Amino acid sequence: MRGGWTALLLAVVAASLAAGLAAGAVPLPLSEVWAALRDPDASAAVVVRSLRAPRVLLAFLVGGSLAVSGAALQALIRNPLAEPFLLGLSSGAGLGAVAALALGVGGSWGVPVAAFCGAVAAVALVYRLSLVAGRRLDPRVLLLAGVVVGSFAGALMSAILVLSPATGIRNAFLWLLGGFGGASWQGVSIFAAYAAAPLAIVGLHARALDLIVLGEEPAHHLGAPVERTRRLVYLSTALLTAASVATCGIIGFVGLVVPHAVRTVSRPLHRTLLPAVFLVGGAFMVLADVVARTVVRPLELPVGVVTALVGVPVFALLLRRTLT
Amino acid sequence: MILDAREIVVCYPGAGRPALDGASCAVGPAELVAVVGPNGCGKTTLVRALTGMLPVGAGAVLLEGRPVAEWDRAAFARVVGVVPQREEIVFPLTVAETVMLGRYPRLGPLAAPGATDRAAVWTALERCDVDRVAARPVDSLSGGEWQRVRVARALAQEPRALVLDEPTASLDVRHEMELFELIRELVEAGLAGLVITHHLNLAARYADRVVLLSEGRVVASGSPRAVLTAERLTGVFGWPVAVTLWCDGSPQVVPLRPRERGP
Numbered sequence: 330m331r332g333g334w335t336a337l338l339l340a341v342v343a344a345s346l347a348a349g350l351a352a353g354a355v356p357l358p359l360s361e362v363w364a365a366l367r368d369p370d371a372s373a374a375v376v377v378r379s380l381r382a383p384r385v386l387l388a389f390l391v392g393g394s395l396a397v398s399g400a401a402l403q404a405l406i407r408n409p410l411a412e413p414f415l416l417g418l419s420s421g422a423g424l425g426a427v428a429a430l431a432l433g434v435g436g437s438w439g440v441p442v443a444a445f446c447g448a449v450a451a452v453a454l455v456y457r458l459s460l461v462a463g464r465r466l467d468p469r470v471l472l473l474a475g476v477v478v479g480s481f482a483g484a485l486m487s488a489i490l491v492l493s494p495a496t497g498i499r500n501a502f503l504w505l506l507g508g509f510g511g512a513s514w515q516g517v518s519i520f521a522a523y524a525a526a527p528l529a530i531v532g533l534h535a536r537a538l539d540l541i542v543l544g545e546e547p548a549h550h551l552g553a554p555v556e557r558t559r560r561l562v563y564l565s566t567a568l569l570t571a572a573s574v575a576t577c578g579i580i581g582f583v584g585l586v587v588p589h590a591v592r593t594v595s596r597p598l599h600r601t602l603l604p605a606v607f608l609v610g611g612a613f614m615v616l617a618d619v620v621a622r623t624v625v626r627p628l629e630l631p632v633g634v635v636t637a638l639v640g641v642p643v644f645a646l647l648l649r650r651t652l653t
Numbered sequence: 654m655i656l657d658a659r660e661i662v663v664c665y666p667g668a669g670r671p672a673l674d675g676a677s678c679a680v681g682p683a684e685l686v687a688v689v690g691p692n693g694c695g696k697t698t699l700v701r702a703l704t705g706m707l708p709v710g711a712g713a714v715l716l717e718g719r720p721v722a723e724w725d726r727a728a729f730a731r732v733v734g735v736v737p738q739r740e741e742i743v744f745p746l747t748v749a750e751t752v753m754l755g756r757y758p759r760l761g762p763l764a765a766p767g768a769t770d771r772a773a774v775w776t777a778l779e780r781c782d783v784d785r786v787a788a789r790p791v792d793s794l795s796g797g798e799w800q801r802v803r804v805a806r807a808l809a810q811e812p813r814a815l816v817l818d819e820p821t822a823s824l825d826v827r828h829e830m831e832l833f834e835l836i837r838e839l840v841e842a843g844l845a846g847l848v849i850t851h852h853l854n855l856a857a858r859y860a861d862r863v864v865l866l867s868e869g870r871v872v873a874s875g876s877p878r879a880v881l882t883a884e885r886l887t888g889v890f891g892w893p894v895a896v897t898l899w900c901d902g903s904p905q906v907v908p909l910r911p912r913e914r915g916p
Contacts, residue, residue, distance in 0.1 A: 403744075404744075407741075407743045408743065409743075409744070533762050533763070534762070535762070536757050536760065536762055537762075539754060539757070540754060540757060542743055542744055543740060543754070544737075544739075544740055544741060546706065546737045546740075547735075547737055547740055549704070549705075549706055549726070550704060550730060550733075550734075550735035550737060550807075551730055551754055551755065551757055551758060551806075551810070552726045552727035552728075552729065552730030552731075552757060552758035553726065553757075554726055592744065596746060596747065596750060597744040597745075597746065598746065598750060600765075
């Protein structure tokens with residue numbers, strides 16, 4: 330990407346982070362936010378440092394990870410409609426996490442692992458269902474399969490919630506609504522620990538993804554290890570989605586909207602696309618969270634509502650374009 | 654020989670008869686081999702077997718004397734450039750970016766393309782006469798330009814062998830001829846060329862050797878004049894044809910209408 334775009338991108342990221350720190354139940358002017366960041370004894374230091382900073386950082390990391398997952402899945406499936414939520418990965422991860430919460434196993438470090446198992450099961454099931462006529466992957470069937478698997482996982486989640494003891498239900502419901510209200514520095518470290526490796530793996534496969542976008546045969550002829558790349562990148566997106574779902578519930582459409590937006594201004598080579606998508610995804614989620622917690626103050630909207638309000642029109646647009 | 658398939662057998666799972674049944678086909682430097690035959694005779698399967706996409710049940714496929722299955726994918730792609738039959742554009746790149754993908758077998762996972770890579774891309778673009786459209790997105794190209802861009806991408810791999818699967822399908826006469834002229838020029842410059850085609854007459858004029866496939870077997874292999882005889886083609890394609898000689902000495906095939914007799 331050229332210098333101008335990079336500068337604009339970094340400016341957007343900085344602005345979103347500043348907005349995230351300033352906005353909230355008590356809006357703070359930027360000067361106070363700056364003072365609080367520099368001086369631990371400033372009047373707003375507690376709010377900014379221990380409430381808003383982890384929340385903003387977590388939203389940024391989760392948004393970036395979901396957006397990267399979307400971009401990677403779009404390359405693997407060769408379709409701009411692929412996204413963790415629409416392909417049922419998020420619901421699969423949700424089911425895994427709800428099961429772990431209801432059974433009271435895992436704790437903060439174990440829930441992401443349970444979510445990962447759910448996400449992998451969901452992606453395997455969706456993939457299996459959409460292989461029509463042997464080996465061809467039909468994107469329409471894929472989306473249907475994603476919806477079906479997502480609904481199935483949703484039904485199982487409801488069943489578990491109804492059947493589990495009262496304390497389990499409360500925890501699971503709070504988490505399932507989605508959002509960054511419960512963000513803490515511990516949450517940030519857990520998420521970062523789980524997301525680092527899959528992000529690196531996806532990044533190292535940027536070139537292979539460029540080739541896989543051409544199709545299996547051209548990719549093979551240009552030297553890409555197609556099967557290995559697919560498997561590693563699928564697992565990485567499942568882990569990114571699982572870590573996101575386990576820390577902040579099911580948030581859809583980020584992986585759809587952000588790569589689409591980035592592709593309209595920058596060329597789609599993954600070596601530049603993936604970092605740009607991460608930054609824009611992070612900024613998008615931080616801003617969505619700002620809207621979620623300010624628009625109906627003192628109440629808070631689940632952030633997934635905000636991303637869906639932006640995401641569904643984009644989805645409709647892409648759907649028309651893809652299927653015509 | 655650079656690419657050498659020796660009596661290979663390929664069976665698709667669930668298929669009754671093998672797609673290739675003891676087929677042999679080889680191509681050496683500065684030689685253009687055309688593979689022809691009716692639909693479903695195993696031409697594309699032969700390309701897939703030659704390029705290591707399909708495992709062979711019996712026989713051997715050798716690249717520079719070593720079994721293809723033993724080659725690392727990137728190393729293989731540095732020796733053999735392939736232009737597959739179909740390619741659907743999902744996320745369009747520019748022409749120059751598309752041709753740069755041909756350098757990927759020579760790039761590490763993170764390193765940026767260097768001056769050598771850019772030079773190779775530019776040479777390939779000029780060679781295929783698509784340097785003027787280098788900045789255009791590939792989904793805005795004509796069919797002929799897009800085919801030449803794909804050939805350029807294969808050339809950017811700086812291969813010693815070039816395999817093309819029906820490169821002129823859906824091209825008009827001019828683009829078809831331009832592409833065959835380009836392939837011939839590349840072969841004259843030392844490349845080993847293997848082209849799968851339905852154009853018997855172009856195969857006859859451009860190829861040094863023709864391999865005629867039918868139902869997975871090689872029916873005949875040799876110079877165009879030896880292979881493309883009226884009797885043999887009539888039998889293989891199941892339609893009467895006449896063969897005449899063009900002024901350059903190449904046989905030219907004319908399909909006959911019912912009750913029509915050849916010259």
